[in-house]
Amino acid sequence: MAVTIRDVARHAxxxxxxxxxxxxxxxxxxxxxxxxxxxxxxxLGYEPNRAARSLITGRTGFIGAVVPDVANPFFLGALRxxxxxxxxxxxxxxxxxxxxxxxxxxxxxxxxxxxxxxxILLSSRLSVARLREFPGAGRTxxxxxxxxxxxxxxxxxxDGARQLVAHLAALGHRRIAYAGGPRESxxxxxxxxxxxxxxxxxxxxxxxxxxxxxxxxSGARIADLALEAxxxxxxxxxxxxxxxxxxxxxxxxxxxxxxxSVTGFDDIxxxxxxxxxxxxxxxxxxxxxRAAVELLLRQSEGNGAGNGSGSGNLxxxxxxxxxxxxxxxxxxxxxxxxxxPGGWTxxxxxxxxxxxxx
Amino acid sequence: MAVTIRDVARHAxxxxxxxxxxxxxxxxxxxxxxxxxxxxxxxLGYEPNRAARSLITGRTGFIGAVVPDVANPFFLGALRxxxxxxxxxxxxxxxxxxxxxxxxxxxxxxxxxxxxxxxILLSSRLSVARLREFPGAGRTxxxxxxxxxxxxxxxxxxDGARQLVAHLAALGHRRIAYAGGPRESxxxxxxxxxxxxxxxxxxxxxxxxxxxxxxxxSGARIADLALEAxxxxxxxxxxxxxxxxxxxxxxxxxxxxxxxSVTGFDDIxxxxxxxxxxxxxxxxxxxxxRAAVELLLRQSEGNGAGNGSGSGNLxxxxxxxxxxxxxxxxxxxxxxxxxxPGGWTxxxxxxxxxxxxx
DNA sequence: ATGAAAGCGCTAACAG
DNA sequence: CTGTTAGCGCTTTCAT
Numbered sequence: 208m209a210v211t212i213r214d215v216a217r218h219a220x221x222x223x224x225x226x227x228x229x230x231x232x233x234x235x236x237x238x239x240x241x242x243x244x245x246x247x248x249x250x251l252g253y254e255p256n257r258a259a260r261s262l263i264t265g266r267t268g269f270i271g272a273v274v275p276d277v278a279n280p281f282f283l284g285a286l287r288x289x290x291x292x293x294x295x296x297x298x299x300x301x302x303x304x305x306x307x308x309x310x311x312x313x314x315x316x317x318x319x320x321x322x323x324x325x326x327i328l329l330s331s332r333l334s335v336a337r338l339r340e341f342p343g344a345g346r347t348x349x350x351x352x353x354x355x356x357x358x359x360x361x362x363x364x365x366d367g368a369r370q371l372v373a374h375l376a377a378l379g380h381r382r383i384a385y386a387g388g389p390r391e392s393x394x395x396x397x398x399x400x401x402x403x404x405x406x407x408x409x410x411x412x413x414x415x416x417x418x419x420x421x422x423x424x425s426g427a428r429i430a431d432l433a434l435e436a437x438x439x440x441x442x443x444x445x446x447x448x449x450x451x452x453x454x455x456x457x458x459x460x461x462x463x464x465x466x467x468s469v470t471g472f473d474d475i476x477x478x479x480x481x482x483x484x485x486x487x488x489x490x491x492x493x494x495x496x497r498a499a500v501e502l503l504l505r506q507s508e509g510n511g512a513g514n515g516s517g518s519g520n521l522x523x524x525x526x527x528x529x530x531x532x533x534x535x536x537x538x539x540x541x542x543x544x545x546x547x548p549g550g551w552t553x554x555x556x557x558x559x560x561x562x563x564x565x
Numbered sequence: 566m567a568v569t570i571r572d573v574a575r576h577a578x579x580x581x582x583x584x585x586x587x588x589x590x591x592x593x594x595x596x597x598x599x600x601x602x603x604x605x606x607x608x609l610g611y612e613p614n615r616a617a618r619s620l621i622t623g624r625t626g627f628i629g630a631v632v633p634d635v636a637n638p639f640f641l642g643a644l645r646x647x648x649x650x651x652x653x654x655x656x657x658x659x660x661x662x663x664x665x666x667x668x669x670x671x672x673x674x675x676x677x678x679x680x681x682x683x684x685i686l687l688s689s690r691l692s693v694a695r696l697r698e699f700p701g702a703g704r705t706x707x708x709x710x711x712x713x714x715x716x717x718x719x720x721x722x723x724d725g726a727r728q729l730v731a732h733l734a735a736l737g738h739r740r741i742a743y744a745g746g747p748r749e750s751x752x753x754x755x756x757x758x759x760x761x762x763x764x765x766x767x768x769x770x771x772x773x774x775x776x777x778x779x780x781x782x783s784g785a786r787i788a789d790l791a792l793e794a795x796x797x798x799x800x801x802x803x804x805x806x807x808x809x810x811x812x813x814x815x816x817x818x819x820x821x822x823x824x825x826s827v828t829g830f831d832d833i834x835x836x837x838x839x840x841x842x843x844x845x846x847x848x849x850x851x852x853x854x855r856a857a858v859e860l861l862l863r864q865s866e867g868n869g870a871g872n873g874s875g876s877g878n879l880x881x882x883x884x885x886x887x888x889x890x891x892x893x894x895x896x897x898x899x900x901x902x903x904x905x906p907g908g909w910t911x912x913x914x915x916x917x918x919x920x921x922x923x
Numbered sequence: 924a925t926g927a928a929a930g931c932g933c934t935a936a937c938a939g
Numbered sequence: 940c941t942g943t944t945a946g947c948g949c950t951t952t953c954a955t
Contacts (some may be wrong), residue, residue, distance in 0.1 A: 213948080256948055614931090
């Protein structure tokens with residue numbers, strides 16, 4: 208059996224209560240006693256049993272993170288942020304993978320809700336009704352989804368799409384293709400919303416190429432469709448897809464037909480792909496993950512009248528459509544060759560291509 | 566306060582003990598009682614408090630997964646496997662990210678060792694001594710590392726490297742480059758071991774290009790070095806790096822100078838990259854993750870004389886250098902499509918693609 | 924400032 | 940088969 212608080216008490220020749228206080232409420236014991244207790248505790252390698260503690264305090268020290276698929280790169284950054292922030296707050300992370308299955312998700316949520324202080328639901332697929340009824344609904348933060356009554360952390364995908372188009376427009380593009388992701392994707396819907404708005408406000412044409420699995424191999428078909436659609440730029444669902452598109456374009460011997468605009472997980476240093484005017488969205492996933500934890504902990508602890516200040520616009524309000532995490536446009540166009548509208552640049556003039564883009 | 570076992574007992578008009586039994590040892594109660602209790606429990610939405618349970622049983626129902634970096638794709642598959650297998654065994658996963666920091670790792674391990682039934686250390690950086698002394702060392706499984714006295718799950722990287730070279734040799738290659746990953750990488754060391762062996766046994770020359778960060782952008786330099794070294798094939802540390810190498814080769818207008826042989830995380834369907842004779846190692850990461858959990862649970866539960874059979878050669882023995890998870894060579898050279906030099910294919914008219922986004 | 928005692932929700936003997 | 944009893948390791952009144 209591991210070393211308990213009792214052992215520490217015995218060795219330090221104090222009562223159990225004193226040990227407890229010395230460790231978790233240092234002000235309540237004499238400095239001398241405290242020092243002795245702490246010393247003994249360390250020497251014995253004592254680690255409090257959180258389960259026992261939680262039994263009385265009601266807090267478990269765990270934060271649940273429910274993700275549709277651990278292996279999805281999109282959640283990686285978020286998970287990392289959640290993990291980091293949680294630890295800084297003395298919490299551990301309980302990871303639950305729903306395998307993209309709503310039924311499993313519901314079960315999982317139920318089974319862990321009792322043993323966590325709060326939960327972060329990433330891209331949850333559950334209905335509002337279901338979400339509302341499960342115990343612990345009050346200590347839940349939604350990530351990448353809005354639902355009335357739930358605090359949420361979101362990425363401003365609509366604005367991201369807008370920025371992207373504005374950028375492309377500034378470069379002279381008028382026909383732009385969008386290759387969407389899964390239909391259920393909240394981010395996809397948001398982007399389409401943003402794109403529709405732009406289409407309405409300007410003379411830019413955004414051609415919808417359809418919905419594609421968010422994988423590398425989708426790129427080939429997308430590239431083909433884009434060429435057929437005679438667009439001069441393509442906005443891909445994420446980096447992986449964009450890689451695929453680029454690869455295909457190269458296969459087809461097209462050097463600079465399009466500006467590849469990429470949104471999504473930005474860990475791949477796309478610049479080295481040396482696609483001309485490659486554009487990337489910087490999505491602060493890790494930051495968003497942290498924000499989710501902060502939000503969660505804030506509401507479950509100091510449940511007083513939240514002043515809302517502090518972290519500024521990073522954290523969304525409990526109101527749906529509150530503030531969003533801004534998405535940043537990053538132009539990574541290291542090897543941008545001057546593009547001549549209407550035609551493709553010839554191959555060969557590589558020197559000029561080394562000039563960093565604007 | 567959430568619904569407790571007490572509530573269920575009251576509503577079902579039985580004692581608390583009976584409820585407990587009905588739920589966790591059904592054979593010990595009358596079928597009729599059991600049914601009633603279960604019904605009430607469900608109706609009330611009762612979920613047992615695992616913390617309380619663990620206090621008496623000594624088992625927490627948690628498995629700790631300690632990873633150097635959640636955002637590293639390599640661990641994704643493994644994590645997914647761990648997660649899945651754990652759930653099937655009624656366990657939850659406690660995720661701990663050490664941020665590649667050995668000190669943090671030590672702290673983390675200590676702080677969670679009390680609250681988990683066992684731990685899986687992925688690519689641990691800790692010294693044997695440290696690992697041995699921490700409480701719960703007996704319920705630990707190493708993933709991707711061997712250390713005397715610890716059960717481990719490993720990928721047979723050495724053999725993988727051998728397979729790879731054999732394959733390339735069969736294709737006629739005699740000078741092959743290896744672009745390594747981080748020096749601390751266990752897998753890297755294993756591969757080099759395998760490569761060295763092959764060099765010794767055959768007339769194949771394997772040129773060591775050095776160590777590179779396992780990222781896309783490393784590919785450029787690697788490609789350049791490979792060309793200088795006048796090799797006809799390159800073995801890259803992982804898929805991401807390989808992508809980078811391929812990209813660079815294309816930039817330099819070299820179409821089929823090398824066989825790209827890629828090892829590592831194989832989630833990117835590289836085939837679509839249509840590099841001729843692109844070769845990939847299939848690394849059963851998810852399976853490995855599952856194996857780790859099985860191994861962990863097996864040793865902590867039925868601690869009898871393990872017969873070693875059952876899962877066959879999937880699980881390594883407690884002995885270091887026991888059996889390994891085999892790595893499989895996968896030839897994904899599907900799209901070695903005949904290219905049309907110059908020009909690109911005609912654009913057919915496609916009505917579906919031309920639907921303006923509204 | 925410290926100790927004694929009660930009890931968190933649950934399981935595991937021990938009776939009946 | 941079922942109820943009663945005794946804790947698991949810890950925090951927290953309530954005394955002292």
